[in-house]
Amino acid sequence: MGFLQRILGRKKSRTTGHRAGAKQAVPAPNQDAQRVDFFDTVAEEWDSKTKLSPTQEQQLAEIIDHVGIHDGQVVVDAGCGTGVLYKYLAPRIGSKGRVFGIDASPKMISLAEAKFSHDHRFSWHAGSVEKLIEEIAPEGIDRIICYASFPHFADPKLLLQIAAKALRPDGKLAIIHLGSSEEINGLHAGIGDSPVTQDTLPSVRELAVMAQEVSLELSVMAQEVSLSVQTSQEHPGLYFFLGASLKRS
Numbered sequence: 001m002g003f004l005q006r007i008l009g010r011k012k013s014r015t016t017g018h019r020a021g022a023k024q025a026v027p028a029p030n031q032d033a034q035r036v037d038f039f040d041t042v043a044e045e046w047d048s049k050t051k052l053s054p055t056q057e058q059q060l061a062e063i064i065d066h067v068g069i070h071d072g073q074v075v076v077d078a079g080c081g082t083g084v085l086y087k088y089l090a091p092r093i094g095s096k097g098r099v100f101g102i103d104a105s106p107k108m109i110s111l112a113e114a115k116f117s118h119d120h121r122f123s124w125h126a127g128s129v130e131k132l133i134e135e136i137a138p139e140g141i142d143r144i145i146c147y148a149s150f151p152h153f154a155d156p157k158l159l160l161q162i163a164a165k166a167l168r169p170d171g172k173l174a175i176i177h178l179g180s181s182e183e184i185n186g187l188h189a190g191i192g193d194s195p196v197t198q199d200t201l202p203s204v205r206e207l208a209v210m211a212q213e214v215s216l217e218l219s220v221m222a223q224e225v226s227l228s229v230q231t232s233q234e235h236p237g238l239y240f241f242l243g244a245s246l247k248r249s
C-alpha cells in the first residue's frame with residue numbers, strides 16, 4: 001500500500017489546528033480547506049516517503065535546466081510543499097535571485113522554513129498561489145514552477161491566467177511531473193475517498209488548448225498578455241509543459 005493510501009486509510013476524519021509558528025494561511029479558493037488539511041496531515045512524512053531515485057533526481061535536474069533559470073531571476077515555486085525544489089533552484093539563481101515558495105498547507109511551509117531559513121534568497125509563504133502570486137512579487141516574476149502541484153489547483157485555467165499576468169515579458173510557466181497525466185490521475189484515483197481523489201492533471205495537449213483559450217480570453221479582456229506553448233512533452237514517467245509569456249507593449 002502506498003504512502004498516500006496508508007495516510008488516508010488512517011485518517012477518516014478531518015483534523016483541526018495548525019502547528020504553532022506557521023504563517024497565517026490565506027484561505028485557498030473554493031473552500032478547499034479539506035485539501036489543505038490533507039496536505040497538513042501528510043506533511044511530516046512527506047520527505048521520507050516521497051524520496052526520488054537518483055535517476056529521477058537527474059531527470060528533474062535536466063528538466064529544471066530546460067526551464068532556463070538565470071542569475072538574479074525571480075522564481076515562484078507554486079505548491080512548494082516542504083521545499084523539494086530547493087536544491088535545484090539554489091544553485092541556479094545566483095546571489096541576487098529570489099525564490100518565493102508558496103503552499104496552501106501551513107504545515108508544509110513551516111517544514112520548508114525550518115530546513116531553509118538560513119538562505120535569505122528564499123522565502124516561504126502559506127496560502128493559495130492564486131491569491132498570493134499577485135502580491136508577492138509586484139515587480140514581476142521570471143519563472144513560475146508548478147512541480148507536482150498543478151492538479152491540486154481548484155481552477156487550472158484561472159491558474160494559467162494568473163500566471164500569464166504575473167510573468168514578466170519572456171517569463172515562463174513550467175508544469176512538471178515525474179509521471180504522465182494518466183499515471184498521476186491513476187495515483188489520485190487509487191487513493192480512494194479523499195480530498196485529492198478527483199484532482200486531475202489534464203494531458204499536455206489539453207493544457208496547450210487551455211493556454212490558447214486563456215490567451216484569447218485575455219485578449220478579449222484587452223489584456224496585453226498571452227501564454228504561448230514552448231514545450232509540451234508527456235510519456236510514462238514524465239510530464240513537462242513550458243509556456244512563455246508574451247507581453248505586448
Ligand SMILES: C[S@@+](CC[C@H](N)C(=O)[O-])C[C@H]1O[C@@H](n2cnc3c(N)ncnc32)[C@H](O)[C@@H]1O
Binds near residue numbers: 029036
Ligand atoms: C503533491 S504536493 C507537492 C509538493 C511539492 N511540490 C513536492 O513535489 O514535494 C502538492 C502541494 O500543492 C499544495 N497546493 C494545493 N493547492 C494549492 C493552492 N491553491 N495554492 C498553493 N498550494 C497548493 C498542497 O498543499 C501540496 O503541498
